Amino acid sequence: MPRVLDCGRHRFDLSRPLVMGILNVTPDSFSDGGRYVDRARALDHARGMAADGADLIDVGGESTRPGAAPVTEEDELARVVDITATLAGEGLAVSVDTRKPAVMRSAIAAGAAMINDVAALTAPGALAACAQGGVGVCLMHMRGDPASMQQAPTYTDVVGEVRDFLLARAGACLAAGIARERIVLDPGFGFGKTLAHNLQLLRALPELAAAGYPVMAGLSRKSSLGQITGRAAAERLPASLAAALAAVARGAAIVRVHDVRETVDALKVWRAIEHPDVLPDALPDALPGA
């Protein structure tokens, strides 16, 4: 029985890793803040990511970078709902990155396929909002909130604490009527975690994946990669590709990335090596310059 992820009218086969492209429609996200506030530009970028092979487009109207200020419900609605409706109307699978139940409800009504909540549906009303409509849900672990989460986060056992939290939230989803095939877990790299915590979590991804839910990994351009390489956010593509491949090799089913085309190519090569049985036989024998 193939593993699947149900997201409204989209059903994903998880026998290959999925790629979620990031569309931040915020003035202040950490690596692309302000670039896609303009509607036409945002839509073009989303369509480009889909053409490059993104399986889902994650639209976010609230910056969750460390130190970010909260955004009002009204502003968030204005940023995400129309874009979601347009992209979903074109057949794209749109995920909406929000912590607010009112935004979840409007996004689902506009055609969102998934709700990606960095607060794991803990806000009152969030579980009920997502139970309706058959959407997929991504439950992410975060210690604290974006404004303060990087102020000396401590854990006794980061892997165990993150896993226990996520499984408890998955249990809350099941109890609220959200089917197992709709649930994704995410350890929340960089959300109230030091570099050492992030590396421990990445190494332990197989333990989280063993719980039976698809796991999402979001490491693209994150500051941990800057700490390792010494590079600014815009210069972290090679580091992001290495991190995405390391996550998939450890069982991640979905990678959330800025650089879709490059990640899709990297995953194709990884998969051809690791799963020779699924190498497309349509590959030409010789390519120009090969």
Ligand code: 9MG
């Ligand atoms: C919104 N957002 C930023 N980083 C993220 C991550 O790592 N995972 C998920 N699910 N969402 C994220």
